[in-house]
Amino acid sequence: xxxxxxxxxxxxxxxxxxxxxxxxxxxxxxxxxxxxxxxxxxxxxxxxxxxxxxxxxxxxxxxxxxxxxxxxxxxxxxxxxxxxxxxxxxxxxxxxxxxxxxxxxxxxxxxxxxxxxxxxxxxxxxxxxxxxxxxxxxxxxxxxxxxxxxxxxxxxxxxxxxxxxxxxxxxxxxxxxxxxxxxxxxxxxxxxxxxxxxxxxxxxx
Numbered sequence: 001x002x003x004x005x006x007x008x009x010x011x012x013x014x015x016x017x018x019x020x021x022x023x024x025x026x027x028x029x030x031x032x033x034x035x036x037x038x039x040x041x042x043x044x045x046x047x048x049x050x051x052x053x054x055x056x057x058x059x060x061x062x063x064x065x066x067x068x069x070x071x072x073x074x075x076x077x078x079x080x081x082x083x084x085x086x087x088x089x090x091x092x093x094x095x096x097x098x099x100x101x102x103x104x105x106x107x108x109x110x111x112x113x114x115x116x117x118x119x120x121x122x123x124x125x126x127x128x129x130x131x132x133x134x135x136x137x138x139x140x141x142x143x144x145x146x147x148x149x150x151x152x153x154x155x156x157x158x159x160x161x162x163x164x165x166x167x168x169x170x171x172x173x174x175x176x177x178x179x180x181x182x183x184x185x186x187x188x189x190x191x192x193x194x195x196x197x198x199x200x201x202x203x204x205x
Contacts, residue, residue, distance in 0.1 A: 005036040007157055008044030016105040017092035017122050018050075020058075023106045024146065025050035028057030032150035040102055046157040052124040056146030058106070059128065059139060066110055073107025084112045088122040 007029055011022040022040050025048065029038045061069070074080065077098050086109065087095045094100075100108065109115065109125065117123045131139045 005033065005046070005157065005161065006044060007033070007036050007038045007046045007048055007153070008042075009038065009040045010042055010047050010049050011040065011102070012049060013092065015092035016094045016096070016100045016109075017088055017117075017119060017125065019100060019102040019105040020109050020125060021050045021052065021055060021121050023102050024057040025054035025150075026057070027060045028054050028146040028150040029153065031057065031060045032147055033154045036154070046160065048153050048157070051149055052121045053145040053149040055121075055124045055128060056142030056144075057150070058110070059131065059143055059146075061110075069103065069107035070111040071107075073104045073111060076104050077108060079108070079111075084108060085114045085116075086112045087116045088118045090118050092119050092121065 009022050009025045009029065011018045026038050026040055029036065029048070074084075077096070077100075089095075096108070112129065115122070115126050115129055117126045127138065127142060131142070
């Protein structure tokens with residue numbers, strides 16, 4: 001997409017709790033704005049600092065991607081198959097000797113059997129380990145909080161970009177409209193081509 005919106009998630013610090021929160025924020029923003037290019041870093045025009053409300057973005061991970069993250073994190077930290085128990089200190093650091101990048105920290109957190117928090121962000125993360133089913137009220141609440149947070153950030157970024165580069169927003173809207181029209185045409189084409197098959201399946205008990 002031309003003139004893609006770039007958003008940079010800036011971790012609040014280098015401790016693993018902040019790194020995991022940054023991944024949650026990135027995933028929440030990607031879900032709310034699939035047309036945007038979201039990265040983690042410290043340099044960029046549109047910077048976004050995560051809030052504990054963004055932790056629910058981690059629930060957007062597919063089961064397959066979550067498993068791959070866990071396996072990669074265990075491999076990177078040589079954790080093997082042993083049980084991972086994480087205890088957070090007041091700085092957001094963990095009882096682990098290894099310096100962790102955001103994705104490795106996230107993989108270890110997701111693989112942990114226990115997580116003992118000492119910060120408000122850590123407490124927010126701990127709720128994720130208690131989630132068992134996607135339809136649970138707590139799961140829905142975490143997803144809604146992360147989505148509300150992400151939408152507010154996107155609105156702010158768009159307003160900022162529009163005030164500086166109105167042409168970029170116009171180009172983004174035009175590009176999105178063109179893609180939507182193309183998808184609609186493809187959908188209509190496929191439906192007309194396979195309409196008889198669809199009708200047959202609808203008649204089956």
